Amino acid sequence: MLLLAIVYSLMIGFSNDGIIQHMFLSIVIPTLNSEKTLGACLAAIRAQSFPKDGYEIVIADAGSSDRTLEIAKKFAVDTVTSNPLKTGEAGKTAGIKAAKSDIIALVDSDNILPDPDWLKRMVEPFSDPEILASEPLEYTWRREDPALTRYFALLGMNDPICLFTGNYDRTCAVTGQWTELPVHQEDKGGYLKLKLAADALPTIGANGFLFRRTLLDGVKWEPYLFDIDILYDRILKEGSVSVAKVKTGIVHLYCARLGDFVRKQRRRIRDFLYFAQEKQRIYPWSSQRKTGIMLFCLATATVLPLMWQAFKGFVRHPDIAWFYHVPVCWTTLWVYGIGTLSRLFGGKQAPVDRSSWQK
Numbered sequence: 001m002l003l004l005a006i007v008y009s010l011m012i013g014f015s016n017d018g019i020i021q022h023m024f025l026s027i028v029i030p031t032l033n034s035e036k037t038l039g040a041c042l043a044a045i046r047a048q049s050f051p052k053d054g055y056e057i058v059i060a061d062a063g064s065s066d067r068t069l070e071i072a073k074k075f076a077v078d079t080v081t082s083n084p085l086k087t088g089e090a091g092k093t094a095g096i097k098a099a100k101s102d103i104i105a106l107v108d109s110d111n112i113l114p115d116p117d118w119l120k121r122m123v124e125p126f127s128d129p130e131i132l133a134s135e136p137l138e139y140t141w142r143r144e145d146p147a148l149t150r151y152f153a154l155l156g157m158n159d160p161i162c163l164f165t166g167n168y169d170r171t172c173a174v175t176g177q178w179t180e181l182p183v184h185q186e187d188k189g190g191y192l193k194l195k196l197a198a199d200a201l202p203t204i205g206a207n208g209f210l211f212r213r214t215l216l217d218g219v220k221w222e223p224y225l226f227d228i229d230i231l232y233d234r235i236l237k238e239g240s241v242s243v244a245k246v247k248t249g250i251v252h253l254y255c256a257r258l259g260d261f262v263r264k265q266r267r268r269i270r271d272f273l274y275f276a277q278e279k280q281r282i283y284p285w286s287s288q289r290k291t292g293i294m295l296f297c298l299a300t301a302t303v304l305p306l307m308w309q310a311f312k313g314f315v316r317h318p319d320i321a322w323f324y325h326v327p328v329c330w331t332t333l334w335v336y337g338i339g340t341l342s343r344l345f346g347g348k349q350a351p352v353d354r355s356s357w358q359k
Helices: 002-012 016-021 033-048 067-072 088-098 118-127 148-155 159-165 227-239 258-277 290-302 303-316 318-344
Strands: 024-032 057-061 077-081 104-107 131-139 185-186 191-196 209-212 241-252
Touching: 002 016, 016 033, 016 318, 024 077, 024 088, 033 067, 033 077, 057 088, 077 088, 088 318, 104 118, 118 131, 118 191, 118 209, 118 241, 148 241, 148 258, 148 318, 159 241, 227 241, 258 318, 290 303
Parallel strands: 024 057, 024 104, 057 077, 131 241
Antiparallel strands: 104 209, 131 209, 185 191, 191 241
């Protein structure tokens, strides 16, 4: 037995690198008319230094009518499965059900892995058996991206309300922090090891989120997988969850134009109100810092606080993209306000129709 142990140790080196080399991943990508971004997404995955036989790519397609499936074929994705319920959350569920690995990587079709060692760095924390998931610490800023895309990368969030509630999960150039919630964290060199509790759970779980399949044991994730909800559900069952924030980024081609942002915010609020009404959401969004939401409304109405935030962000990272801060906040207040008023006055709640959706 001792001889066998010595031979095995020589084979894998008892190192994180050895564990990584023997790890198998399933990269799940929901798609719907994603031809504008999917090629760059898949090219970055195929350029990874991670062993080619160490991962599979699963596309969960919601009925694309553009070149999405042609692009998937070009990059030789391993599996294409259907997503009849259309939404990204349903696509994650469909993709996970078709995936073969015990480690799942949720990558959106508008994400680009920023360097060839990204996958290796993201799986490194799983050498710690306590860690159930990992996520990048920031969004990657690239000079060549549209100004609005650069703005969201620097802001570190896709919804400016999160800046006022302090509940976000990527490094923010305005505050210099990755979250303002009182999260217990331990620096492990290449990543921060977090111990998340129900009363301090940032909005973790999207744009490059890796997790052990066991995270889903005993929690509701079908037919729609709401990432923050599965973490909250797991915490309610176990008291806490250990997650890694890896010291790397990920590109998120969220919006190139303000009109794209309006469309996505409308989708966000309508989907949220519908699924909340149908009792399919469990994360306590209603208990968010109401003071922060009130401050957002006041700051957006008076503008000056927004200009001060944009100035602080510009000082930390100079970019004309900060001029978008005011219109993005105005847009959010308007779209969310209309959606909320519609619900209060008995308007019919339904998710946004995806039939003509394009990335």
